[in-house]
Each structure stands twice: as C-alpha cells, then as structure tokens.
Amino acid sequence: MAKVLVSDPIDQVGIDILSQVAQVDVKTGLPPEELVKIIPEYDAMMLRSGTRVTKDIIAAATNLKIIGRAGVGVDNIDVPAATRQGIVVVNSPEGNTIAAAEHALAMILSLSRHIPEANQSVKNEQWERKRFVGAEVYKKTLGVVGLGKIGSHVANVAKSMGMKLLAYDPFISKERADQLGCTLVDIDLLFAESDYITLHIPKTPETTHLINKEALSKMKPNARIINCARGGTIDEDALVEAIAAGKIAGAALDVFEEEPLGESKLRDYENIILTPHLGASTAEAQVNVAVDVAEQIRDVLLGLPARSAVNIPGLTPDVMEKMRPYLQLAETLGNLVGQLAGGRIERLTVRLQGELASTKGQPIVVASIKGLLSQALRERVNYVNAAIEAKERGIRIIETHDASIRDYSDSLHLAAQGSLGEHSVTGALLSDGEIRITDVDGFPINVPPSNYMLFTVHRDMPGIIGKIGSLLGSFNVNIASMQVGRKIVRGDAVMALSLDDPLPEGLLSEITKVSGIRDAYTVKL
Ligand code: NAD
Ligand code: MLT
Numbered sequence: 056m057a058k059v060l061v062s063d064p065i066d067q068v069g070i071d072i073l074s075q076v077a078q079v080d081v082k083t084g085l086p087p088e089e090l091v092k093i094i095p096e097y098d099a100m101m102l103r104s105g106t107r108v109t110k111d112i113i114a115a116a117t118n119l120k121i122i123g124r125a126g127v128g129v130d131n132i133d134v135p136a137a138t139r140q141g142i143v144v145v146n147s148p149e150g151n152t153i154a155a156a157e158h159a160l161a162m163i164l165s166l167s168r169h170i171p172e173a174n175q176s177v178k179n180e181q182w183e184r185k186r187f188v189g190a191e192v193y194k195k196t197l198g199v200v201g202l203g204k205i206g207s208h209v210a211n212v213a214k215s216m217g218m219k220l221l222a223y224d225p226f227i228s229k230e231r232a233d234q235l236g237c238t239l240v241d242i243d244l245l246f247a248e249s250d251y252i253t254l255h256i257p258k259t260p261e262t263t264h265l266i267n268k269e270a271l272s273k274m275k276p277n278a279r280i281i282n283c284a285r286g287g288t289i290d291e292d293a294l295v296e297a298i299a300a301g302k303i304a305g306a307a308l309d310v311f312e313e314e315p316l317g318e319s320k321l322r323d324y325e326n327i328i329l330t331p332h333l334g335a336s337t338a339e340a341q342v343n344v345a346v347d348v349a350e351q352i353r354d355v356l357l358g359l360p361a362r363s364a365v366n367i368p369g370l371t372p373d374v375m376e377k378m379r380p381y382l383q384l385a386e387t388l389g390n391l392v393g394q395l396a397g398g399r400i401e402r403l404t405v406r407l408q409g410e411l412a413s414t415k416g417q418p419i420v421v422a423s424i425k426g427l428l429s430q431a432l433r434e435r436v437n438y439v440n441a442a443i444e445a446k447e448r449g450i451r452i453i454e455t456h457d458a459s460i461r462d463y464s465d466s467l468h469l470a471a472q473g474s475l476g477e478h479s480v481t482g483a484l485l486s487d488g489e490i491r492i493t494d495v496d497g498f499p500i501n502v503p504p505s506n507y508m509l510f511t512v513h514r515d516m517p518g519i520i521g522k523i524g525s526l527l528g529s530f531n532v533n534i535a536s537m538q539v540g541r542k543i544v545r546g547d548a549v550m551a552l553s554l555d556d557p558l559p560e561g562l563l564s565e566i567t568k569v570s571g572i573r574d575a576y577t578v579k580l
C-alpha cells in the first residue's frame with residue numbers, strides 16, 4: 056500500500072480521502088534532519104506552508120511521486136528540483152481565495168477603525184472614544200497590486216463599499232481590469248494615488264521588496280498598506296522606518312519575511328496590525344484545500360492525472376482526457392524513433408499534420424519526448440520531467456505544424472537526429488483509436504506497433520523476404536505480421552515485422568549479413 060506523509064496540520068476530511076488508498080502518517084513539525092531521514096519511505100507528501108521541501112529533502116525522496124500543497128503558494132517547495140526528479144507538485148489554487156480576500160478586507164477595515172487597539176483598550180477597562188476616531192473607506196482609493204483570484208475578489212467587494220479602484224498587474228488585460236471596475240495603472244501612479252494599497256502577488260524575484268524605501272517615499276501620508284499575500288514582498292525595515300517617521304498612516308500584515316515572526320520592530324507600533332499568517336485559516340477554506348489536494352494525491356497514486364499540477368504545464372485532466380490517444384501515439388512514435396536512431400540524440404522534430412496541426416502542440420511534444428527518453432530513463436521519465444530531461448541532455452526540440460499533409464486526416468511525424476544518423480517515423484490513429492505506424496524513414500507502411508518489432512532497410516528483390524522469414528523461423532521466432540514499404544520497384548524498401556518473441560542474441564547480426572539487407576533494427580515497444 057502507498058504511504059502518504061502529512062507534515063502540516065490538515066483538515067481530517069483530507070486525511071480520510073487519502074486513507075481510502077494509502078497508509079497515512081501525520082507527523083507535523085518535523086525538523087528537516089528528521090524529514091530527510093524518513094522521506095524515502097513515502098510515495099506522497101501533503102503539507103501547508105509550515106514544511107520547507109528543500110532540494111536535500113527532494114534528493115532523499117527516492118519514492119516520492121507527488122507533493123500536495125494544501126493552499127496556493129508553492130514557494131516553500133523547491134519545484135525545479137521536484138520537476139527534475141519527476142515528482143508532480145499540486146496545489147489548491149482556489150480553495151482559499153475567499154478566505155484570503157476576506158482577511159485582506161478585514162485588515163483594511165481594522166486599520167481604518169483601530170479595531171485591535173480599541174478592543175484591547177476596552178478589555179483594559181478603558182473607554183477611549185476620542186482616541187479611536189477612524190477613517191471611512193467610502194470614496195477612498197484602493198490600489199490592488201496583483202489582480203488575480205484574490206485581488207479580484209477584494210476589488211469586487213471594495214467596489215461595493217464605494218471605493219475607487221486602481222490596479223497594477225502587468226499580466227492582466229485592460230478588459231479584465233475594466234470588468235472589475237479597476238483602472239489599470241503603472242505602479243508609481245498606484246503608489247502616489249492610493250489611500251490603501253493591498254498586495255495580492257506571488258513572491259518572485261520581481262516582487263521581492265516591491266515595497267521598499269523608494270516605493271514608500273512615493274506614497275501619501277495617509278496611505279495604509281495591507282499584505283495578505285507573501286512575506287518578503289515588503290522590506291520590513293523600510294516599512295518600520297516609514298511608519299516611525301509618520302510617512303504613511305499604517306500597515307496590516309499577515310505574512311512576513313520570516314515566519315514565525317521573530318524579534319521585530321513591527322510589534323512596536325499601534326498602527327501596524329499583525330496576524331500570524333491567517334489568510335487561509337477559515338473552517339471552509341481548510342476543508343476546501345484539504346479535499347482539493349487529497350483528491351489529487353489519491354488520483355495520482357491511482358495513476359490518474361492531477362487537476363492542478365503546477366509543474367505539468369498544459370496537461371490538465373481535460374486535455375489529458377481529450378488527447379489521451381494522441382499522447383499514446385506520440386509516446387509510441389517517440390519510443391520507436393529513439394530506438395531506430397540509437398546513440399546520443401541531438402534533435403527531435405515533432406510535426407503535427409493534417410487536422411492535428413490545429414491542436415496545441417505542447418502536450419504531444421512532451422509525450423513524444425517521454426517516449427524518446429523511455430529507453431534510457433525507463434520509469435524515471437514522466438510528463439513532469441520529460442522536457443527538462445531533454446534540455447539537460449542537450450536535445451533540441453522542434454515543434455512544427457503542417458495542415459497540408461493529409462495522408463491520413465491527422466497524423467504525427469517524428470524525426471530524431473542522433474550521433475548515428477537521422478530516422479523518422481509517422482503514425483496515425485484509426486477510427487477505433489488503434490495506432491498505426493504509417494511511415495518509417497520515408498517508406499510508407501501500415502503496421503500496428505507491437506512489443507517486439509524488427510525493421511530492415513533492404514533492396515527490393517526476389518527472395519529477400521523469404522530469407523528473413525526462414526532465418527527467424529530457424530531461431531524459433533514467430534512472426535505475427537509483416538509489411539513491406541517501397542517507393543519504387545526494385546529500389547530500396549523497408550520491411551516491418553511484428554514478432555511474438557524477442558530477437559535472440561546474435562540474430563540481428565545474422566540478418567544484417569543477408570545479401571541485400573542494408574540495415575536492421577530491433578525495437579521493443
Ligand atoms: P493568482 O495567481 O490568482 O494572482 C496573482 C496575481 O499576481 C496574478 O494576476 C499575476 O498576474 C500577478 N502578478 C505576478 N507578478 C506580478 C508583479 N510582478 N506585479 C504585479 N502583479 C503580479 O494568486 P492568488 O490566488 O490571487 O494569490 C495571491 C497571493 O496570495 C499568492 O502569493 C498566494 O500565495 C497568497 N495567499 C496567501 C494566503 C494567506 O494565508 N495569507 C492565502 C492564500 C493565498
Ligand atoms: C497559501 O498560499 O495558500 C497560504 O499561504 C495559505 C496557507 O497555507 O496557510
């Protein structure tokens with residue numbers, strides 16, 4: 056039975072889903088040295104933001120197939136290292152959207168009305184009505200940095216509270232911003248005009264310290280900053296300095312450069328509100344993310360695709376389902392052309408032909424690479440790491456589309472250039488989804504792939520087929536089917552044989568000795 060390690064607190068509903076297919080061990084708060092020791096036992100891992108899945112942990116995770124992040128941000132996982140090792144990383148992109156957006160909105164209102172300090176004051180038996188005069192958000196300008204899922208929900212609700220909306224997001228269209236009632240502006244204008252600035256961006260090299268001393272110097276004295284996105288997007292020292300000098304009016308932070316927050320001057324100011332990374336901490340969101348991620352882990356352990364894999368670009372379950380026969384075709388052809396080419400492959404060209412030409416090529420290219428590398432890497436290559444493995448081996452991948460080639464309504468052509476020469480294969484799907492190899496090295500044939508195959512390039516002359524047949528018979532190899540493809544009579548031809556048995560050692564070199572045989576290749580699919 057598969058084993059799943061749950062290394063951060065996860066709602067029980069997720070654990071129940073995983074328990075249907077695996078042994079689930081809940082071990083939270085493990086130090087990295089302990090985690091590295093036990094991780095080789097596990098097939099899957101489920102976590103929140105507490106566990107850091109570093110390169111070292113991934114290197115030790117020799118059985119790991121999937122890492123499930125019950126939340127959005129995967130910045131606590133070394134995704135490139137996981138990808139290289141063929142480990143699927145999944146998250147829950149929408150499970151906590153509302154929770155995080157509502158937390159940001161609560162922060163905006165708490166900052167405006169001094170809720171945390173006023174609450175504390177009353178509990179301290181004070182009644183300080185003058186001290187806590189607040190500000191209304193109505194007709195104030197809210198600058199939304201990052202107009203994705205959470206930023207959009209914040210914008211929607213803020214609009215209904217009568218706020219004017221500015222947004223900065225270089226990857227969002229003007230139409231989308233217009234739909235949300237936001238004016239898309241450059242970041243400096245947003246800094247200069249906003250009364251409230253709320254961050255809803257991932258932490259990337261571009262967003263690290265996006266709010267720094269210079270940015271803070273551009274803001275209005277009544278500006279208030281809210282960060283319920285990611286620690287490190289604000290330079291905390293610069294923020295403290297700006298608050299201390301009265302350059303901005305306040306800040307509300309749920310996320311920090313270091314978590315848990317250590318010694319920090321952020322605690323010293325009444326107009327800085329701090330919460331301990333609570334954005335996703337609602338009962339509803341925790342159920343959502345636990346179910347979302349546990350279901351994906353269960354599916355992957357059962358050999359099904361994950362719906363929100365962050366490191367299998369373009370291969371969503373929908374695409375997988377629709378494209379499955381073509382992916383199978385691409386894998387088979389990749390495997391075949393890789394074996395025909397042999398040696399070190401330098402270039403793989405993938406051409407989508409006929410009606411297939413109008414399809415997005417990426418999934419088919421990935422499947423072709425997976426097939427190509429499968430002889431060398433066996434089960435180590437999968438949809439996650441195929442492209443990266445090809446890149447690391449210096450294999451150039453070329454994708455082309457040609458709708459004008461219509462031997463079949465749609466077909467796929469692969470050519471592999473390697474240290475031993477170039478070979479090409481073409482294949483198509485029959486109406487029942489069966490695969491046919493329709494061309495090898497430019498010679499038209501029509502054979503189904505089979506476990507054991509023999510291909511020869513020979514001179515088209517009487518007797519040659521009989522010789523090969525009797526040679527195979529003398530080694531007790533049964534021929535399931537045979538096809539010859541030629542371009543001209545008595546010119547060169549290709550023979551494709553499907554065999555019931557593998558070719559015994561030594562037989563291939565006997566075949567190449569037959570007069571008229573130029574080349575022979577044995578293939579295992
Ligand atoms: P999302 O991917 O839907 O949106 C992120 C947006 O940021 C995208 O529209 C993207 O175009 C934009 N963006 C990327 N780089 C940018 C840049 N340099 N400048 C401006 N915009 C940029 O993600 P989401 O679900 O809305 O989550 C937003 C953030 O909130 C993430 O960092 C996520 O990890 C975090 N989050 C925090 C909590 C919490 O508990 N505090 C909960 C959920 C999500
Ligand atoms: C997230 O990215 O989803 C958040 O950080 C929520 C969390 O895991 O607590």
